[in-house]
Structures are given as structure tokens and as C-alpha cells.
Amino acid sequence: DDDFWHGDDRTGEVKDKDKDKADRATNELVMDQRTRMILLKMISRGIVSEVHGAISTGKEANVYGAVLDPLDGTRPLHRAIKIYKTAILVFKDRERYITGEHRFKRGANKKNNREMVKQWAEKEFRNLKRLHAASIPCPEPLELKSHVLVMEFLGNKRGYAYPRLRDATLSDEGTENPWRPVYIQLLGIMRRLFRVCNLVHADLSEYNILYDKNKLYIIDVSQSVEHEHPRALEFLRMDIKNVGDFFRRKGVDTLQDRAIFDFITA
Ligand code: ATP
Ligand code: MN
Structure with a gap:
């Protein structure tokens, strides 16, 4: 047994x-x-x-x-x-x-x-x-x-988990920063999470996103809260800041946090 x-x-x-x-x-x-x-x-x-x-x-x-x-x-x-x-x-x-x-x-x-x-x-x-x-x-x-x-299980057929975004290596083929489209993808996810799921992740960062073949996967949502939570918007600002900081370190010309907040909530 x-x-x-x-x-x-x-x-x-x-x-x-x-x-x-x-x-x-x-x-x-x-x-x-x-x-x-x-x-x-x-x-x-x-x-x-x-x-x-x-x-x-x-x-x-x-x-x-x-x-x-x-x-x-x-x-x-x-x-x-x-x-x-x-x-x-x-x-x-x-x-x-x-x-x-x-x-x-x-x-x-x-x-x-x-x-x-x-x-x-x-x-x-x-x-x-x-x-x-x-x-x-x-x-x-x-x-x-x-x-x-x-x-x-988010991983390949041999049982290896996809890396966290933190550990991901992106192939750099074109002239554009390869992190840029990934950043845009994440903004779309955050918006959808807010508007369709009525949720704020509240611990969103490169540690709670898995990456494979240009695609992002959101994990670790036990602390996520609904809009109605009194601190929801505070958590959203924190998520936006964490995400922005990460992509800025990757050299992405990010939008201002304020603009992202409006994009997600408006
Ligand atoms: P702690 O905060 O105590 O470190 P956690 O609450 O952060 O734990 P998760 O973030 O949900 O736990 O998962 C921890 C790690 O396990 C992730 O970073 C990821 O590498 C891996 N993992 C989680 N869920 C999956 C999954 N469905 N498929 C593959 N790997 C996963
Ligand atoms: Mn986690």
C-alpha cells in the first residue's frame, strides 16, 4: 500500500x-x-x-x-x-x-x-x-x-514542469525585445482576470507565472480576491508594480503603472 x-x-x-x-x-x-x-x-x-x-x-x-x-x-x-x-x-x-x-x-x-x-x-x-x-x-x-x-500538470510529456517566468529563457531572434510581447500578453491576462473573473491575483509576479513557448500560465491563486474586497485595488496596484518592475529589468519599455491600472479597470 x-x-x-x-x-x-x-x-x-x-x-x-x-x-x-x-x-x-x-x-x-x-x-x-x-x-x-x-x-x-x-x-x-x-x-x-x-x-x-x-x-x-x-x-x-x-x-x-x-x-x-x-x-x-x-x-x-x-x-x-x-x-x-x-x-x-x-x-x-x-x-x-x-x-x-x-x-x-x-x-x-x-x-x-x-x-x-x-x-x-x-x-x-x-x-x-x-x-x-x-x-x-x-x-x-x-x-x-x-x-x-x-x-x-503544467510541463512537458516527460514530466518536467515549465519554468517560472523568473527562470525562463526567451529565444532572441528578431530585433524586438522578446519580452515585450510576453509583457503585452500578461497585461491582457490581468485585464481578463479583473473583468471576466472579477478577481485580483494579489500575489502576481514572475514567481507565480509559468512560461512555455511564448505562453504564460497563471498559478498560485489562493490569496486572490474579488473586486469587492476592501483592499482589492491596493493589491492590484501591487501586482502592477511587481509586473512592471520585472519587465523593466528585462529592458521592456513599459507603460506607466497608472495607465495599466486604467486599462485593467476601465
Ligand atoms: P510557497 O508560497 O509556499 O512557495 P506556493 O503557494 O507559492 O508555495 P505555488 O506557487 O502554487 O505554491 O507553486 C509552487 C511551485 O510549484 C511553482 O513555482 C511551480 O514551479 C510549481 N507548480 C505549481 N503548480 C504547478 C502545476 N500545476 N504544474 C507544474 N508545476 C507547478
Ligand atoms: Mn507561489
Whole structure:
């Protein structure tokens, strides 16, 4: 039952091999019993077949690669699984994104904290659905259970994730700065996100955009807020500034932040 842990070539004692393997996987993947149980259930329900190593280990979440072997024998499908961490301290500054009444008091206990993390996962799931429905390139959300979110894998067929925009290398063929059309593409996405999805990303930067073949993909939308959020426009200005700063460093002759704000909201 623990055979789905991959990415570990070390050999252990034969008699304790499985347990050993599971223990090490638990350590390496930093997964608690609850999370393991959710993944096991997903495996038995045929959502994924194998969970692989971490694509990213962050403060708030880890993202793992996974595959689904379709029963009809067609080629395996890649998946990404984002698992939100339930450690308490990490979420302390997230309250500012929550609109309206606070269902969870400060000084959270373990249970409240788990509820909070679940809410974030759910928020990301719903926001991804909205983006997807609006045809904004993003990972298609596939399954959510508690703090475990399964989504489309953004990467090549061999299982390599697309690079973040931060790490992307653009082929420089023409005389024009190759970052310029990418910049224009992103402005269009931001506008669509605002006007069609009614959302502000609120953590938009070269770190939360993936890049492949001149195309941008928006990720990490758990903190995204609706227009109605009292700080939505403040977050939008922040997004615009981050994006502008990045493309200016790439030598793009960017529009003024004010003009972009009007373009997005007008
Ligand atoms: P933290 O803030 O704690 O670092 P995070 O909330 O930023 O975690 P994400 O930004 O959603 O998590 O994802 C982290 C990284 O995982 C991304 O930068 C990207 O490289 C990779 N990643 C996330 N989703 C996918 C996906 N669907 N397909 C491929 N790679 C992904
Ligand atoms: Mn991120």
C-alpha cells in the first residue's frame, strides 16, 4: 500500500523494507497521517496512480508531481498535487486577504488552523475554476479534498514542469525585445482576470507565472480576491508594480503603472 512513494532508490533491510520506505517517504515528503490517508483514497478512487517527488517545497505549500495511469492503457497523464501545510505560524499574515467576518479567531488552535488551511485550498480551487472557465491559461483544477488539491500538470510529456517566468529563457531572434510581447500578453491576462473573473491575483509576479513557448500560465491563486474586497485595488496596484518592475529589468519599455491600472479597470 505504500508502493506509490517514488523517488527513493536507497535499499533498506528486506524485512522492514516497506515500513522503512514509508517512513522515509513520510519524512522526505513531510506528510502527516491525514495527508497520507487522503492520497491513498485518491489513489484507490483512480484520481492519481503514483505520487512522485516534490516539484516545489515552499513556506505555505508543497507541490508534488504525480501520474495517473488510465485503465484503458493509454499513456500516463501527469498531475500536480498542491498540499497546503498545516503549520500554524505560516498563515499568520493571511488574514488580511479574508473578506468580511472572521470565522476564526486569532491564537488559533490546531483545529481552527486546519479549518483555515482547508479554506485556503478551497479558495485556490474555486479561483482556478474561475480562471479556467474564463480561458485564462492556468492549471485545470481537478480534485480537492481538505488541504490537498489535484490539478493539471503544467510541463512537458516527460514530466518536467515549465519554468517560472523568473527562470525562463526567451529565444532572441528578431530585433524586438522578446519580452515585450510576453509583457503585452500578461497585461491582457490581468485585464481578463479583473473583468471576466472579477478577481485580483494579489500575489502576481514572475514567481507565480509559468512560461512555455511564448505562453504564460497563471498559478498560485489562493490569496486572490474579488473586486469587492476592501483592499482589492491596493493589491492590484501591487501586482502592477511587481509586473512592471520585472519587465523593466528585462529592458521592456513599459507603460506607466497608472495607465495599466486604467486599462485593467476601465
Ligand atoms: P510557497 O508560497 O509556499 O512557495 P506556493 O503557494 O507559492 O508555495 P505555488 O506557487 O502554487 O505554491 O507553486 C509552487 C511551485 O510549484 C511553482 O513555482 C511551480 O514551479 C510549481 N507548480 C505549481 N503548480 C504547478 C502545476 N500545476 N504544474 C507544474 N508545476 C507547478
Ligand atoms: Mn507561489
